Each structure stands twice: as structure tokens, then as C-alpha cells.
Amino acid sequence: MRDQADRRTLFIVSAEAGEALAACVRVDGWRIVVDGGGDGVAGRALASGADVMLVDTRADAPAGAAATQALGGLAAATGRALIALTADTAWLEDLLAVGATHFSVDRGDAHELRQAIRYAAGQVQRDHSDRRGPRFGANADPADVAAWIDARLDDGEHVGVSIIALSRLDILNAARGRAAGDTLIAAARAQVEAVTRGLLGPAAMVAAAGGGDMIVASAAPPPVLARLAAALDAALAKPLPIRGRQAVLGSRWGMAESGPADDAASLLRRAAEALVAAKASDGATVRVAGPEGAAPLDLLAIDLHLAIERGEIDVLFQPQAPIDGRHVTGVEALARWRHGKLGPLGADALFAAADRADLGVALSDHIQELVLARVARWPRPLAGLRVSLNLTAGDLGRPGFAALFLDRVAASGVPFERLTVEITEGGAIRNLEIAAAVLATLREAGVRVALDDFGTGYSSLAYLTALPLDYLKLDKALACGIEATPRHRGVVRAVMTLARSLGLAVIAEGIESEAQRVLLAAEGCTFYQGFLLAEPLDEAALIAMMEMERC
Incomplete structure (x- = not known):
């Protein structure tokens, strides 16, 4: 008998004939979830853990196209199959354009439809298994x-x-x-x-x-x-x-x-x-x-032992603003290592070296204290800004971390309500239950929670049903891709629909052009950050920017 977690799930969207369709296409060993469609369908499809999604467009083609569009981005982001069941081929191009990966024309043959479902599931699985193309756009050897x-x-x-x-x-x-x-x-x-x-x-x-x-x-x-x-x-x-x-x-x-x-x-x-x-x-x-x-990381790990003492670890602040304007309402704190020989190093290199040196916890503590101390001393032009800072996997797994963090914030004098903590899938995944408990405690105190880099991998989707969140941060590659093709825009639209169904605000990262901002605003994005607004700034530059806004 197959393990429950390994059973495949078929998610059927049908406004009128869902149960009849489920009985018709029942596939051995599969679990079938029937949904009437409408608002929040992408969130329900995600929560179902569906391997294949089937949208019945036969009775109402426009409504079916809308449901297909709502699920199209989810299919593209997760690699799952999305089958459009049609009465004829008149709407076929439209359905494929909004995200359907497969289609089936209804001829009243249940066996044919079951075969279409099996084929779609198998084809998507092969697509994932064969994605080993190693070069940028070609198979290099x-x-x-x-x-x-x-x-x-x-x-x-x-x-x-x-x-x-x-x-x-x-x-x-x-x-x-x-x-x-x-x-x-x-x-x-x-x-x-x-x-x-x-x-x-x-x-x-x-x-x-x-x-x-x-x-x-x-x-x-x-x-x-x-x-x-x-x-x-x-x-x-x-x-x-x-x-x-x-x-x-x-x-x-x-x-x-x-x-x-x-x-x-x-x-x-x-x-x-x-x-x-x-x-x-x-x-x-x-x-x-x-x-x-010695490997570069080993050398960096050695240097990191002295970097904190030398004051080489610094913090910059990248402004965030509502998507419909340029008025800064918050910032993200970004760690930087001003290495004596290699110059400025970003957070990836910094924390990789910390992990190699077994200094991850010490480094995270130092950065949190540094950010809170800076924010506590901010002058009036910065006093109203929200501040986001990152938590690591080590933070989320530390016994008693929630209490330790809240005590640290209280001692700094920074109000809990001004803080947002950001987690990435690598930070939360190691123990989802513990991460959820830590974040719930922080939220109860007034701290908000953001899921960072959303859209970079499949696993982050599962966090939406397990973690207490306030924001999704749309990854730069996904946000900037909105200008590329209708397919890219469909993915972004699906994420926005999914976020709305879960009551989450969306922050787009890495926005570099006005066209990107306008397109994201049209899709319902809430906030943005990136070079279009401002690069990461030191405190003096941030104060100057805020004072200029008031002029």
C-alpha cells in the first residue's frame, strides 16, 4: 500500500459538474479534490497538494478561462500539470495562453480523459527529471x-x-x-x-x-x-x-x-x-x-574571526515604498562585510564564511544588535520607518530564541510594531514546526513576518499553509520577469492571486524600471524595493533621502 504522502492528488475545478466529473475520471491510487472555483482557488489548489489540476471549461468558457488563468502561474511556478477540459477547440489558444499546460476535448469518453490525466502527470515528471541542461540556454558538455x-x-x-x-x-x-x-x-x-x-x-x-x-x-x-x-x-x-x-x-x-x-x-x-x-x-x-x-571560503572563515572585532561588519538600508509611489515607508537592513583585501562582500559570502567558521549564531546576534542599536538612535526623519531584518536557520532552531529576540528588541527601545523579520526557505525548512512556533510568538508581540525570495523554488509554496506570515517578498527574477512574456506575467498574476486569498501583502524585490513597477501595480503588488527607488544606503544617505521627500 502506498504511503499517504506519496499518493497523487487531482484538483478539479468545476462550477456545476465537479462530483460527476470526479466519478468519471477516478484514477486508481489518486486522491481527488473537487472545487467550485472563484476567489482563492489558487490557494485551495496549493493547500490540496495537487499534482495535476483540471479545469472544466465546458459549460462556461469565460469562467473556465478565468479559473485557468488563476491557476496558470501556480502551474508554472511548481511544474504541476494544468489540464483545460473543453467542449471544442474554439477557446484552446486562449486557455494555453493563460497557463494551461495540457488540454482535453470532451468526447464523452472517460477512459480517454483518464489517459490524458496520466499522460500530463507523467510528462511533467519527465520534464523535471530531464532538466539537467547545464549551460545558459544549451546542453554543454x-x-x-x-x-x-x-x-x-x-x-x-x-x-x-x-x-x-x-x-x-x-x-x-x-x-x-x-x-x-x-x-x-x-x-x-x-x-x-x-x-x-x-x-x-x-x-x-x-x-x-x-x-x-x-x-x-x-x-x-x-x-x-x-x-x-x-x-x-x-x-x-x-x-x-x-x-x-x-x-x-x-x-x-x-x-x-x-x-x-x-x-x-x-x-x-x-x-x-x-x-x-x-x-x-x-x-x-x-x-x-x-x-x-586553502579554499576561498576557508580563508574567509579565518578572516571572519577578526572581522567583528575590527568593526568590518556593517549594515546598509534599502528603502521600500508603496507600489503606487516613491514615498519611503520602510527599509530592509542588509549586512555587508567591508573586507580589508577583497572589498565589500554581501550577505551570501558573509554567512557562508560564518557557517564554515561555525560562527553563524554569533554573527546573526551581532547583526541584530547592530541594526537595533542603529534604529534606536535614528533622528526624526527616520523615526516612522518600518525596519526589516533577516533571521537565519540557526536563529529559528535555537532553543528559547523567540524570548531572546523579544528581550533584545525591548532592551533596544525599538517598538515591536516597527519590525519585520524575514525568513528564507533555507531558514524555515529545517524544522517547520519549530519555525512556525517561533514566528507565532514574535507576531503575538507585534513583529510582522515576511517570506523572502518567494518564487525561487517549489518548497517555499508549502510554507504558506504552515507559517504565520504577513508578507510575501517576490524574488527579483520573478518580479523583473513581468516585462518578458505573457507567461511570466501569468506567473506573477497567480502569485498575487494566491497572496490575496491568504491575506498577505506582496513586496517586489529588485525593481529596476518604471515599466516593471507599473505592471506590478496593475497586478496588485503592495510594496516594492530596488534600484528604481534607491540602492542600499548608509544612514547619512537615507536621512538625506527622507529629508528631500519632505521638501
Whole structure:
């Protein structure tokens, strides 16, 4: 007998014939949820855990199209199938345009419809399992990487190579099957590709090297390569979704940077030799070829022990405003490390180094105290601003953290009602029940809660039904993509619909153009932040901005 958590769910939306349709299409081993549609349908579909969604458009094509549109973004964001059941093909193009992934024309044949459901479910599963495309827009292989490296070296560029081997796959395959392992490999590769592309764009490439191995080649100076390694390390440490649950894959790294005599073959060989050493090690999971013998993250971890004492950890504040204007109503506190040699480093590199040095809790405490002390001293122009600060996985898992945090806020003199805490899926997922209890205690005291980076992964969707939230923060890639295609806009629209059904305000991150702001406003976004409004500012610049608003 299949485990309840592994049963597939079919979510049927039908205003009139839902129960009859459920009886007609009953698929062995599936759970069927019937919904009448209307407001909040996306939220109910999400809560059902549906693998396949079926919208009955036969009796009322416009209403069916509206329901399909409401669910289209959810399907796109989660990879789930969305079947439009039609009486004819007249509305077919419209249904596909608003998000249907499959369709079925009703010919009165229940067997045919059941086969369509099975096919859609299987096709979506294969799509996810096959998403191993390692390069930006193409399937690269190691030969492509070698040619790419040689071209950069011929141009005199400094090149770094990381060969990353995912681990624990044998255990995962034995426990959950090879298909689950393939899905997680694809998800991990997508994380690596997204981080690499975001930091370096065309100055880097990612390729599959077989099994769970990846090659990341980058043309950049050593400080940038160190930041990339830190960001990738942090991304791969996050739990990944699999069949409604979570799994954490370990990784081993071999790294090498080009020298005067290197070509692609020698650079890849040295990185591969370093990976062999990392796999053989009981401790160090990252090995760097060359005389230094220490990974960038290890060096950063060593430096971090002194960074707090030296006052190198600082905080900047990025303004937030209602989506319909530029009047600043709040800020997000962003940690920065003013490294003596590498220059400014962002939060990803900072917390990756802290985790490597086992200083995560100490660093988070220091940043919280720093933010609260700054806010408590703010002059009148800043006195009314809400302040968002980030909580880490270590915070959410610490015994007694809620009381500790509330005592810290009370001692600072900052009103609880001015604070919002932000969590990411990596921070909450490690123990969802404990995270929910901590956040509920903070909300009872008046602190608000935001789910950060929403739209970057499937697992964050599950948090909406489990965690006490006030805001969704729409990830930059999703928010900025609203200008791209109707498909992108459909995803954003679905998120907005979902947020409204759950009573959550939406904050869009990374907004860079007026067109993005206008489109997001039209879809119902509540607040925004990004370079269109202002970059992260120090206190002096923030005061100047607020005083200028009052002029």
C-alpha cells in the first residue's frame, strides 16, 4: 500500500459538474479534490497538494478561462500539470495562453480523459527529471567547457574552475528511488546555474560532467571567484524539494585557478585532482589546487574571526515604498562585510564564511544588535520607518530564541510594531514546526513576518499553509520577469492571486524600471524595493533621502 504522502492528488475545478466529473475520471491510487472555483482557488489548489489540476471549461468558457488563468502561474511556478477540459477547440489558444499546460476535448469518453490525466502527470515528471541542461540556454558538455576556457585564456583572462560533486545520492536513491535522485540533481544544477548566471552572466558557464557532478568555469579576478564560491556553497547547503518533502545533498569541491602556463586541459586536470583529494578527506569538503592549499571560503572563515572585532561588519538600508509611489515607508537592513583585501562582500559570502567558521549564531546576534542599536538612535526623519531584518536557520532552531529576540528588541527601545523579520526557505525548512512556533510568538508581540525570495523554488509554496506570515517578498527574477512574456506575467498574476486569498501583502524585490513597477501595480503588488527607488544606503544617505521627500 502506498504511503499517504506519496499518493497523487487531482484538483478539479468545476462550477456545476465537479462530483460527476470526479466519478468519471477516478484514477486508481489518486486522491481527488473537487472545487467550485472563484476567489482563492489558487490557494485551495496549493493547500490540496495537487499534482495535476483540471479545469472544466465546458459549460462556461469565460469562467473556465478565468479559473485557468488563476491557476496558470501556480502551474508554472511548481511544474504541476494544468489540464483545460473543453467542449471544442474554439477557446484552446486562449486557455494555453493563460497557463494551461495540457488540454482535453470532451468526447464523452472517460477512459480517454483518464489517459490524458496520466499522460500530463507523467510528462511533467519527465520534464523535471530531464532538466539537467547545464549551460545558459544549451546542453554543454566537458568538451564545450574546455573550448570555452581555452578561448578565455587566449584572451589573457584569469579563469577559475570548480568541479562540484553532489554526494549522498546513493543513500537517496536507495531510500526514494532513482527518479527522486534525478529530480534533486536537476534542482541542484538549476541552483548552481542561477547563482552563477546572476553573478557573472556570460563570463561563466556551467556543464554537467556525469552523474551528480558539475563543472563551473568562470573568467573573473580572484576576489570575484571567491564570492562566487561562497554564493554557490550557500545555495547548495539549502534543502531541496522532493515529492512534498525536503532533502539535503552534500557536495565535495575541487577548485583551481589559472596560472601562466595553464591551458584548459591542465586547469581541468588540477581541479579534478583536487576533487579526488576532497572526496578522500574526512574533513575538508573543498580542496584548491595550487600552493595555497586553502579554499576561498576557508580563508574567509579565518578572516571572519577578526572581522567583528575590527568593526568590518556593517549594515546598509534599502528603502521600500508603496507600489503606487516613491514615498519611503520602510527599509530592509542588509549586512555587508567591508573586507580589508577583497572589498565589500554581501550577505551570501558573509554567512557562508560564518557557517564554515561555525560562527553563524554569533554573527546573526551581532547583526541584530547592530541594526537595533542603529534604529534606536535614528533622528526624526527616520523615526516612522518600518525596519526589516533577516533571521537565519540557526536563529529559528535555537532553543528559547523567540524570548531572546523579544528581550533584545525591548532592551533596544525599538517598538515591536516597527519590525519585520524575514525568513528564507533555507531558514524555515529545517524544522517547520519549530519555525512556525517561533514566528507565532514574535507576531503575538507585534513583529510582522515576511517570506523572502518567494518564487525561487517549489518548497517555499508549502510554507504558506504552515507559517504565520504577513508578507510575501517576490524574488527579483520573478518580479523583473513581468516585462518578458505573457507567461511570466501569468506567473506573477497567480502569485498575487494566491497572496490575496491568504491575506498577505506582496513586496517586489529588485525593481529596476518604471515599466516593471507599473505592471506590478496593475497586478496588485503592495510594496516594492530596488534600484528604481534607491540602492542600499548608509544612514547619512537615507536621512538625506527622507529629508528631500519632505521638501
